[in-house]
Amino acid sequence: xxxxxxxxxxxxxxxxxxxxxxxxxxxxxxxxxxxxxxxxxxxxxxxxxxxxxxxxxxxxxxxxxxxxxxxxxxxxxxxxxxxxxxxxxxxxxxxxxxxxxxxxxxxxxxxxxxxxxxxxxxxxxxxxxxxxxxxxxxxxxxxxxxxxxxxxxxxxxxxxxxxxxxxxxxxxxxxxxxxxxxxxxxxxxxxxxxxxxxxxxxxxxxxxxxxxxxxxxxxxxxxxxxxxxxxxxxxxxxxxxxxxxxxxxxxxxxxxxxxxxxxxxxxxxxxxxxxxxxxxxxxxxxxxxxxxxxxxxxxxxxxxxxxxxxxxxxxxxxxxxxxxxxxxxxxxxxxxxxxxxxxxxxxx
Amino acid sequence: xxxxxxxxxxxxxxxxxxxxxxxxxxxxxxxxxxxxxxxxxxxxxxxxxxxxxxxxxxxxxxxxxxxxxxxxxxxxxxxxxxxxxxxxxxxxxxxxxxxxxxxxxxxxxxxxxxxxxxxxxxxxxxxxxxxxxxxxxxxxxxxxxxxxxxxxxxxxxxxxxxxxxxxxxxxxxxxxxxxxxxxxxxxxxxxxxxxxxxxxxxxxxxxxxxxxxxxxxxxxxxxxxxxxxxxxxxxxxxxxxxxxxxxxxxxxxxxxxxxxxxxxxxxxxxxxxxxxxxxxxxxxxxxxxxxxxxxxxxxxxxxxxxxxxxxxxxxxxxxxxxxxxxxxxxxxxxxxxxxxxxxxxxxx
Numbered sequence: 001x002x003x004x005x006x007x008x009x010x011x012x013x014x015x016x017x018x019x020x021x022x023x024x025x026x027x028x029x030x031x032x033x034x035x036x037x038x039x040x041x042x043x044x045x046x047x048x049x050x051x052x053x054x055x056x057x058x059x060x061x062x063x064x065x066x067x068x069x070x071x072x073x074x075x076x077x078x079x080x081x082x083x084x085x086x087x088x089x090x091x092x093x094x095x096x097x098x099x100x101x102x103x104x105x106x107x108x109x110x111x112x113x114x115x116x117x118x119x120x121x122x123x124x125x126x127x128x129x130x131x132x133x134x135x136x137x138x139x140x141x142x143x144x145x146x147x148x149x150x151x152x153x154x155x156x157x158x159x160x161x162x163x164x165x166x167x168x169x170x171x172x173x174x175x176x177x178x179x180x181x182x183x184x185x186x187x188x189x190x191x192x193x194x195x196x197x198x199x200x201x202x203x204x205x206x207x208x209x210x211x212x213x214x215x216x217x218x219x220x221x222x223x224x225x226x227x228x229x230x231x232x233x234x235x236x237x238x239x240x241x242x243x244x245x246x247x248x249x250x251x252x253x254x255x256x257x258x259x260x261x262x263x264x265x266x267x268x269x270x271x272x273x274x275x276x277x278x279x280x281x282x283x284x285x286x287x288x289x290x291x292x293x294x295x296x297x298x299x300x301x302x303x304x305x306x307x308x309x310x311x312x313x314x315x316x317x318x319x320x321x322x323x324x325x326x327x328x329x330x331x332x333x334x335x336x337x338x339x340x341x342x343x344x345x346x347x348x
Numbered sequence: 349x350x351x352x353x354x355x356x357x358x359x360x361x362x363x364x365x366x367x368x369x370x371x372x373x374x375x376x377x378x379x380x381x382x383x384x385x386x387x388x389x390x391x392x393x394x395x396x397x398x399x400x401x402x403x404x405x406x407x408x409x410x411x412x413x414x415x416x417x418x419x420x421x422x423x424x425x426x427x428x429x430x431x432x433x434x435x436x437x438x439x440x441x442x443x444x445x446x447x448x449x450x451x452x453x454x455x456x457x458x459x460x461x462x463x464x465x466x467x468x469x470x471x472x473x474x475x476x477x478x479x480x481x482x483x484x485x486x487x488x489x490x491x492x493x494x495x496x497x498x499x500x501x502x503x504x505x506x507x508x509x510x511x512x513x514x515x516x517x518x519x520x521x522x523x524x525x526x527x528x529x530x531x532x533x534x535x536x537x538x539x540x541x542x543x544x545x546x547x548x549x550x551x552x553x554x555x556x557x558x559x560x561x562x563x564x565x566x567x568x569x570x571x572x573x574x575x576x577x578x579x580x581x582x583x584x585x586x587x588x589x590x591x592x593x594x595x596x597x598x599x600x601x602x603x604x605x606x607x608x609x610x611x612x613x614x615x616x617x618x619x620x621x622x623x624x625x626x627x628x629x630x631x632x633x634x635x636x637x638x639x640x641x642x643x644x645x646x647x648x649x650x651x652x653x654x655x656x657x658x659x660x661x662x663x664x665x666x667x668x669x670x671x672x673x674x675x676x677x678x679x680x681x682x683x684x685x686x687x688x689x690x691x692x693x694x695x696x
Contacts, residue, residue, distance in 0.1 A: 009672050018676055025672040051668065051689035053675030079672070086694060100694070107671050109691060124642075130654035134694040135662045139686030140649055143634050149645050150637035155630040172686035179658055193681045200684055204659055244618040244627065253629040270592040274631045279592065281601040281629030282503040283622045286491050289498035297497050301488055306478040310527055311552055314483045320399070323455050324357050324373040324427070327401030328366055333541045336548055338487030338520035341399035343457060346434060346448070346482040 003032035008078040009107035015061055024061065025079060033110050035088070044095045045112040046085035048105060052138030054172075055257060057081050059276075079107040082142045084134060085123070095125070100134070102126045102141055139172045147256060148176035151232075152184075155254050160185030162229035165222060165246075167239050169210060170197035173256070177232045178207050189225045191218065191239075213239070222246035232256065236272050253281075313337030351380035356426040357455035363409055372409065373427060381458050383436070392443045393460040394433035396453060400486030402520075403605060405429050427455040430490045432482060433471070443473070448482070450474045450489055487520045495604060496524035499580075500532075503602050508533030510577035513570060513594075515587050517555060518545035521604070525580045526555050537573045539566065539587075561587070570594035580604065584620050598636075601629075661685030 007029035015024040038045060056070060057079075064072040073079070083105040087097050089112075095101075103123035105111060129136050139145060152158060164181045168174040169190025178188050178201070188207040192198055193214055201210035209225045219242045222228065226246040233240050236258025243253070255275040274281060304310040315335035317326040323341045330339045355377035363372040386393060404418055405427075412420040421427070431453040435445050437460075443449075451471035453459060477484050487493060500506060512529045516522040517538025526536050526549070536555040540546055541562055549558035557573045567590045570576065574594040581588050584606025591601070603623040622629060652658040663683035665674040671689045678687045 007668060009668065018679055019672070021672040021676060027669050027672075048668070048691040049694045051671045051691055053671060053678050053687050053689065055679060057675065058679055081675075083691075084694070086692075107668060109668060127650075129660075130650060131656070132653065132660060133662075135664055135688045135690065136660045136686075138688050139660050139662060140653065140658070141646070142686075144686060145649060146638070146645060147632070147634040149649065150634065150641040151632045153641055153644075154637055155628075155632060168681075170684060171681075175659070175661065183652070183657060197684055200661070204661070206659075241618050244621045247621060247625050247627050249625045251625060251627045253627060255629060255631045270589050273592045273595060274629060275633075276631065277595050277597045277599060278631035278633050278636060279595050279599045279601055279629070280503075280631070281603060281622060281627070283603045283624065283626035283628070284495070284499045284503060285623075285626050286495040286498065288626060289502055290494070293498040293501055296501075297494060298489070301493060301497065302475075302478060304531070305480065305488065308479070309531060310488070311523070311554075312477075312480060312484045312487050313523065313548070313552070314481075314487060316483055320355060320357065320396070320455065320457060321375050323399045323401060324367070324369040324375075326399075327405065327429075328369060330401050331366055331403060331406055333516075333519075336518060336545055338484075338490075338492060339401050340483045340486050341401065342483065343396040343399055343431075344434075346397045346432070 001034055001036040003034040005029050006031045006033035006108050006110050011061065011073045011075055011077060011079055013075065014063060015058075019058070019061060031108070035110065038112050040089060040091040040112055042091050043112060044087050044090035044092050045110065046101065046105075047088050048083060048085050048109050048111065049100070050084040050135060050138055051105070051107060052082040052084070052142050054082055054143055056143070080104055081107065082138055084126070084137050085111065100126050100128075100137075102137055140176070142172075144172035145176050148173050148180055151254050151256060152177065152180055155252060156181075156230055157252055158184040158186055158230065161187075163187040163189065163226065164230040164232060165189045165191075165226070165228045165243055166207075166232045167191050167213075167218075167235040167243075168193075168257075169207060170201050170205070171234065174232070174234060175201075175205050178205050181230070181232075182206065186230070189221065189228065191216075191221065218242040219245070227251075230254070233258075233275075236275065240271055315339045317341045319343070349382055349384040351382040353377050354379045354381035354456050354458050359409065359421045359423055359425060359427050361423065362411060363406075367406070367409060379456070383458065386460050388437060388439040388460055390439050391460060392435050392438035392440050393458065394449065394453075395436050396431060396433050396457050396459065397448070398432040398483060398486055399453070399455060400430040400432070400490050402430055402491055404491070428452055429455065430486055432474070432485050433459070448474050448476075448485075450485055488524070490520075492520035493524050496521050496528055499602050499604060500525065500528055503600060504529075504578055505600055506532040506534055506578065509535075511535040511537065511574065512578040512580060513537045513539075513574065513576045513591055514555075514580045515539050515561075515566075515583040515591075516541075516605075517558065518549050518553070519582065522580070522582060523549075523553050526553050529578070529580075530554065534578070537569065537576065539564075539569065566590040567593070575599075578602070581606075581623075584623065588619055663687045665689045667691070 012026040060073040087099040101123035170192040189209045191213045198210045211221045231243040231253045234257040258272040315337040360374040408421040435447040449471035518540040537557045538555045539561045546558045559569045579591040579601045582605040606620040663685040
């Protein structure tokens, strides 16, 4: 069969703000493919059905020297991203012609293991969703739905009656988070960027409270409808900072993106790294820990001391009347070692 | 027996910066106690041996309207805090005369259930530590040692060969964290506020690297000796922010104080709330979660959709050549619903 064009969207140059199609990405139709004869090498050939553009892809279009959670894309190669493909030839016994696969694909009409190393390893066989067109698959089964569902299961620790706040609540991922949290019995507060999306959140998704962050401050919305037990953060920066202040004790924050900083509009300290490096952060207080760890603690510490494995150092002050002064000097970091005020002789 | 004076340190007024003894706290000797006849009500009477001033107490000296993790102290009442007491009379069969108890006590030479409601419930029987004076008890068995040991056990997830950074490493709590982490096989980087303390950290505690944060920036120290897998944060503010940037993927940050903000010198966003409300914060990424949650996800989502419990919404764009434009508009939040680019007909 005669080769036919297999156009691609190429990564052409590193964007500084929002990417500019035609400059940072380029549609290129110089490549050709012979659908009948392209070697499959035990794999399969697919026809692209859907491409699912997703925010995280922006992170890949950066100077490779910058560290992040997604590997940097290489200039001149085709863009890759989420999508749905249909199998049109196969040498893999587990994959049949006509199967639909979702996962990471490259931006072109056809792909095979021979032309795209990314393909097969990231693809999962999927079925049409009940009552939905195929176009519903990237949202529900692609990274938005997957991340929402798994993130809540692994880290959300959702309890009926709690309150969750979801930023970018009307987005593909946010609207999944809102609905899954609601199904788990939580009160849902969501923010989004237009009044039309606020209406969608209230009337279609059915969240309890929604607001437009461009006209209502996060702080005032959460003052009214909070406090919150869970914050699903897709935004980072100032929104994350504001949400922290409205958390209940033992709240969970799921940092899942920082779209406010992807395109260089804003830099807010280093909070974005909490997401990029999947850092877990725990506020800790002794009284929370004593019920579980009180027993083993005494045992181990006596042992460590007896074995000479633990050094201690005291800054000793004498007399009750000096206790407050000793404490202020401690706050000022004036002395070395644990400040201890001797009030009376222990041996007496 | 004749009553004898039982002086106290009273909480006199709310401090604005560092507390001023004589102004914010006052030594008062107007109270008397009859050691032989004070009613014990089934409890016991103790003589104070040691008082252990601790930084967290500062948090209690605030306007009661402000929320925090420690309850606010009431003006005019005696200061309370950590300490060691010896039992001199007892009606409680579990507590013998001569026993030593550590915990929260009030700042006065004697206390009983009758004169101090705090006493008994917060006190734990302790023994002298092997090879140590009684003055070592507040550091090792009091809140510094307890918090260090339990915090690392519960949240540290320490692995041999990892690197930990400890701020206020020469402090009572910090030096415990350094040593326990080292015993667990971690490389330890510690910061402190004087060259004398740096020397102590290196020569006595034996940490791998120590620096004086007043003369060396956290950022440059961690650039040299990091990256880090665990950050034990006693400081908050700018130090926490800097440490976040030097974390490895899946690092743990244990937020255990924010001494940089206790005395109002500095306010750094809302990071302090992570400690005050024991917030757990997780950076999350889909690919970390798929191995554990991939199976149950598909099952539950198909079920939710079949039952009509999950709403989906798509913003549909046609043609591969429009995929990059669709993606940029997604980054700009221009549309409602999951953006999907239809490249070919799924039914074909």
